[in-house]
Amino acid sequence: MHRLLHAISAPAANVSIQTRTTINGVAAICDPLGGLYLPEGRTLVVSDLHLEKGSAFARRGMMLPPYDTLATLRILEAVVARHSPATVISLGDNFHDRKGSAAMPENFRQMVAAMARGREWIWINGNHDPDGAQGLPGTSMDELRHAGLVFRHEPSTGDGIGEIAGHLHPSATVRRRERSVRRACFATDGRRLVMPAFGVTTGGLDLRHPAMTGLFDRQQLIAHMLGRDRIYSVRFANLLG
Amino acid sequence: MPESGALTLPTPFLRWFSEKGWRPRAHQLELLLRSEAGESTLLIAPTGAGKTLAGFLPSLVDIDRRGIIPAGSPFVGIHTLYISPLKALAVDIERNLMKPVGEMGLPVRIENRTGDTPQGKRQRQKLNPPDILLTTPEQLALLLANGEAERFFKDLRYVVLDELHSLVMSKRGHLLSLGLARLRRLAPALQTIGLSATVADPLDLQRWLVAQTPPQEATPQETPTQQACAGLITVAGGAKPEIAILRTEKHVPWAGHSARYAIADVYVAIKEHRTTLLFVNTRSQAEMLFQELWTINDDNLPIALHHGSLDVAQRRRVEAAMAENRLRAVVATSTLDLGIDWGDVDLVVHVGAPKGASRLAQRIGRANHRMDEPSRAILVPANRFEVMECQAALDANYIGAQDTPPIGKGALDVLAQHILGMACARPFDALELYDEVTSAAPYAHLSWETFERAVDLVATGGYALRTYERYARIRRTKDGLWRVSNPTVAQQYRLNVGTIVESPMLNIRMVKRNQRGSLGRGGMSLGKVEEYFLEMLSPGDTFLFSGKVLRFEGIRDNECLVSQAFSFDPKVPSYAGGKFPLSTYLAAQVREMLADPDRRDRLPDQVRDWLALQGDVSMLPRADELLIETFPRGSRHYMIAYAFEGRLAHQTLGMLLTRRLDRAGLKPLGFVATDYSLAVWALDDMGAAFQAGRPSLGQLFEEDMLGDDLEAWLNESFLLKRTFRNCAVIAGLIEQRHPGREKTARQITVSADLIYDVLRAHEPDHILLEATRNDAATGLLDIDRLGSMLKRIKGHITHRGLDRISPLAVPVMLEIGRESVHGEAQDFLLTEAADDLINEAMGGKGTDY
Known part of the structure; x- marks a missing residue:
């Protein structure tokens, strides 16, 4: 079942958010709703919200359901409520296209404003929305460095030490008993972490896809896959190609 | 009107029949008489009864009477439209029809129009239409969605619908019924002629062929049989087929579908006949049977394989070889079910139970295309229950029992597609279009409220949250008519017309490993295989395809790379399609x-x-x-x-x-x-x-x-996701093709699944979810x-x-x-996979791969 339905149906108490990892020595918790929480700086990271994707398509003649923004924001509310962070970092592709943030309906803007109240909110710019978020609380920037970590949208080509990025929408597949299961995942080798896409109408790219080549030390790479109410951690070697 | 049948035929026809030493058959003349009396007619006849000529005779006689249209005359539209379920059949019919027409010296222009017809010829057909146009349901939809449709079809007299029993069963049939309703509006005098194999309920088809009266206007005392329906001509079957169940000394297995035990007996039967057609129910069975036959083919008999996912070029080669009688046997799935002429087949072997009595009858009809000779068939049950099923099918065939399923209600996704097409043709009035749509039999019971929801779906997606008004694809203007918002909408419609949604398929390409062990490029393309099957494979796994055992190497640039394998125990492709349930x-x-x-x-x-x-x-x-x-x-x-x-x-x-x-x-x-x-x-x-x-x-x-x-x-x-995807593509919510870029099937799947989740969570009563549930309830x-x-x-x-x-x-x-x-x-399953990590941490190596 999609995590969208869990966010609406499953009470937060049943959820196990104990899956811990470290990026360049900084402790982090992978939340099955798709957010990464850094307890030290009380920071919540999400990536690739792709808000207003439905309306972006409708503008071009494909009438996708207009509910994606609301659904994504509800999950965001749930994960923000769970961790009550001091800072929220949204790692880019926050909106599906340049027009998205200005065109977002008023009621959704208010939801974002309510979530941002009393917190620092940082919009990292992505390739879909390079011009920043218009008329919303928070600060837009291309990149943020803080306490041994660097937050950016696209993973760099360098060694990536301490990098937390999005853009790639990583997913992983496991096979058991002749059946395969594919899920979005946090991908990390301990040096760098690539976030799963948070938006409800975003697809995934398999960790074995050529676009992922060279990003990770595959010996150390673990896929923390998003399950119904917990994270499933699987080594790269045990994933299906 | 002349009294005797023979007198109704003009001279060139009579001369042609007598030169051939033939006599027109009773049903051919009967159909001509009824057509000339203004009646639409359903002709049910077995293969080999001269159905095609019968279907075209009223047109040919009428065109002959009219004569050649002198140059400089005002524009004349097409006279007869012929619709077949298969492109190949339309082409085949053109060949078969040209021959008698040429021999009689009739002034008739016959042309086909399929997806393969070059742009120049299409353009010329519109300016200077042939008398008889042979085409498919999709091409008809395209012609009707055009601004020139009115002119092109205004003189239409006959619509001949071939293999009607197969056409009406699917969403293509729904689309065609709506197209036919539009044709009746453009040419009110048109008559339909349906050609069909034997079906369980001919009345269904008879109604399908003519305009229906909406229920609210029908008088209460009217019983269904009094509703508008076409006339019926039934031609009794020729000689009874000789069908036998394979008798064997071998042990008949308890379960399974391979029928391996019978291969040697089947091979003997092939040797004893000129040409054998071997039918199976699934593509994987076809692969397996073909492989097994070649394993014991000591005489090197030319035995070929034919199924829907093989490369087109390869299929055409097999078809050509078959027509020229160069093959001794072909292993085939339902791709060969329909009426193409396959040369001199003298034996049909059905491996596995036929699952339906009518299906068996239609397949046996492939042998001996002459009505007076009995068809020969052998049934090969793959397991013990199938022995009983084969016996039941054989008994049914003997008494002529039929079990084709009833025609379902018209699908809503198809309706949405048609509405957009009609808006592309010319601005429409919703009430008028509703009357037209409900005159098509599958949509006779459509309510006005549902129709309005379908229009809304086309316009803005049909959501309760009306946020897309400003992006609407069609809108109602001041004159009360609905029209397309801009020309791109029509372009999008044309690119996505049709009801056959391809399941994600990847091309299979043969590659070689070089000395360094890396994969080479550019080998031969073998055909296509469903993506979900490949998702189950790991590099190194082997499977059967195109009669070869292949080793899966990986996926690159949306192609599945394989190499020659030397394994004899392949993992057989398990296709989802083609498993008919028992009737x-x-x-x-x-x-x-x-x-x-x-x-x-x-x-x-x-x-x-x-x-x-x-x-x-x-x-x-x-x-x-x-x-x-x-x-x-x-x-x-x-x-x-x-x-x-x-x-x-x-x-x-x-x-x-x-x-x-x-x-x-x-x-x-x-x-x-x-x-x-x-x-x-x-x-x-x-x-x-x-x-x-x-x-x-x-x-x-x-x-x-x-x-x-x-x-x-x-x-x-998760079962409904695939069904939803098909509905969403047909209804035009998701596009298969967009101007300028081709969406891969993989991309469609991803977005359709996500859209399904979002829609189900937020608008469970959406019309497309209703369409999905209807589809699943009758199908899956x-x-x-x-x-x-x-x-x-x-x-x-x-x-x-x-x-x-x-x-x-x-x-x-x-x-x-x-x-x-x-x-x-x-x-x-995820828990199990995650336990690997724990296992590893505890020093254990107890994983199963």
């Missing part, structure tokens, strides 16, 4: 056979003995009785229900029963369904529970399972059939508590482990 008629026959000692006695010894043993150990149920057996085995308890309602209905039953057993605390673990029975296994003793009435079998099989339980299950299952879930079974067995359930497995239970028990069980086991 209701044959199922009833098998039940009666089980209950009737005389009919059992006529079965082969092996099968008879097996059933006798079942009678001793447990029992043989009466025809109206549902036998339930329970027994322990290993650490589990099993329940077998012998429902005989086909695999799809059994699967749905299995889903619903396991939910109920779970609620009753009996800890069900899984189930497996075959065409004949259903096995459920659980940790607790179900037999004891039934005896104690917790629950009773009556409660367990209560009809109300089709209410809340079904609803609850559908809301959780077979709800109607399950419903009528639950009704039938009420009060007739017999329980046998056994201490071990019964003979009748063996086939379904052998299927366990062969098939994956549906269900919500995904997270369970």
Whole structure:
């Protein structure tokens, strides 16, 4: 079942958010709703919200359901409520296209404003929305460095030490008993972490896809896959190609 | 009007018949007479009865009478439209029709128009239309969505619909019925001629051929038979076919579908005949049979393979070789079912049970295209239940019983596509279009309210949240007419027309490894395979395709790379398509056979003995009785229900029963369904529970399972996603193709699944979800059939508590482990995979790969 339905149906108490990892020595918790929480700086990271994707398509003649923004924001509310962070970092592709943030309906803007109240909110710019978020609380920037970590949208080509990025929408597949299961995942080798896409109408790219080549030390790479109410951690070697 | 049939034929026709030494057949003249009297007609005739000529005779006579249109005359549109389900058939008919037309020297221009017709020719056809245009349902939709449609079709006299029985069964048929309704508006005098193989209910087709009166206007005393319908001409079958069930000394297996045991006997039969057509039900069976035949083909007989996912060029080569009688045998799936002329086939072998009596009759009809010679056919059952099924099909064929399914209601996604097409043709008035649409038989019962929702779906997606008004694809302007918002909309429509949604398929390309072990490029393309099958493979796995054992190397640039494998034990492609469920008629026959000692006695010894043993150990149920057996085995308890309602209905039953057993605390673990029975296994003793009435079998099989339980299950299952995807593509919510870029099937799947989730969570009553549920209920879930079974067995359930497995239970028990069980086991599998990490951390190496 999609995590969208869990966010609406499953009470937060049943959820196990104990899956811990470290990026360049900084402790982090992978939340099955798709957010990464850094307890030290009380920071919540999400990536690739792709808000207003439905309306972006409708503008071009494909009438996708207009509910994606609301659904994504509800999950965001749930994960923000769970961790009550001091800072929220949204790692880019926050909106599906340049027009998205200005065109977002008023009621959704208010939801974002309510979530941002009393917190620092940082919009990292992505390739879909390079011009920043218009008329919303928070600060837009291309990149943020803080306490041994660097937050950016696209993973760099360098060694990536301490990098937390999005853009790639990583997913992983496991096979058991002749059946395969594919899920979005946090991908990390301990040096760098690539976030799963948070938006409800975003697809995934398999960790074995050529676009992922060279990003990770595959010996150390673990896929923390998003399950119904917990994270499933699987080594790269045990994933299906 | 002349009295005698022969007199109605103009001279060139009479001369041609007598030069050939032939006489026009009675049904050909009858059809001509009725057509000239202004009647639309359905002609039901077996293969080889001269159906094609009969269908075109009224047109040819009429055009001959009219004569050549002098140059400089005002524009004249096409006279006759011929629609066939297959592109290849349209091309084939052109060849077959040109011959007599040329020999008679008739002034008739005949052309075809398919997806392959070059742009120049299409343009010329519009400016200077032929007399007879041969085309497909998709091409007709495109022609009708054009601004020039009115001019092009204004003079249309006849629409000839070939293989109508096959056309009407699908969404293509729905689209075609709507196209026909529009044609009637453009050319009110047009008449239809339907050509069909024998069907169970001709009246369905007769109604389909003419305009229907909406129910609110029909007078109450009007019975269905008095509703508008075309006339009917039935040609009795020629010589009775000679059908036999393969008799063998070999052991007939208990389960499985390969029929490996019979390969040697089949090979002997091929050797004894000129040309043999071997039919199977699935592509994987075709692959396997082909492979097995070549293993023992010591005489090097030319035996070929033909199925839908092979490369087109390869299929055409096989078809050409077949037409020239260069082959001794072809292994084929339903791609060869329809009426293309296949040369001199003198034997049809059906491997596996035919699943339906009508399907068998149509396939046997492929042998001996001459009506007066009997067709020869051999049925090869793959397992013991299939022996009974084959016997039932053979009996049915002997008495001429038919079991084609009834025509379903028109699909809403198809309606949406048609509405957009009509807006592309010219601005429409909603009420007028509603009247037109409901004159098509499949849509005769469509309510105005649903029609409005479909228009809304086309315009803005049909959402309760009306946020897309400013992006609407069609809008209502001040004059009250709906029109397309901009030219791109029409362009998008043209790119996405049609109702055949391709399941994600990847091209298979043969590559070689070089010395360094890396993969080379650019080998031969072998055809296409479903993506989900490849997702199950790991590099190094082997599978059968195109008659070869291939090694899966990986996926690159949306192609599946393979190399030659040297393994003899391939993993066979398991295609989802092509598994027809057992027809209701044959199922009833098998039940009666089980209950009737005389009919059992006529079965082969092996099968008879097996059933006798079942009678001793447990029992043989009466025809109206549902036998339930329970027994322990290993650490589990099993329940077998012998429902005989086909695999799809059994699967749905299995889903619903396991939910109920779970609620009753009996800890069900899984189930497996075959065409004949259903096995459920659980940790607790179900037999004891039934005896104690917790629950009773009556409660367990209560009809109300089709209410809340079904609803609850559908809301959780993944089953509807694929169905939704097809509906969304057909309705134009998701595009298969967009101007300027081709969307890959993979991309469509991803977004459709996500859209389905979002829509279900926020607007469960959306019209496309309704369309999805309707589709699944008639297709995937077979709800109607399950419903009528639950009704039938009420009060007739017999329980046998056994201490071990019964003979009748063996086939379904052998299927366990062969098939994956549906269900919500995904997270369970993830847990197992995640445990690897723990295992590794604890130093264990106990993973299974």
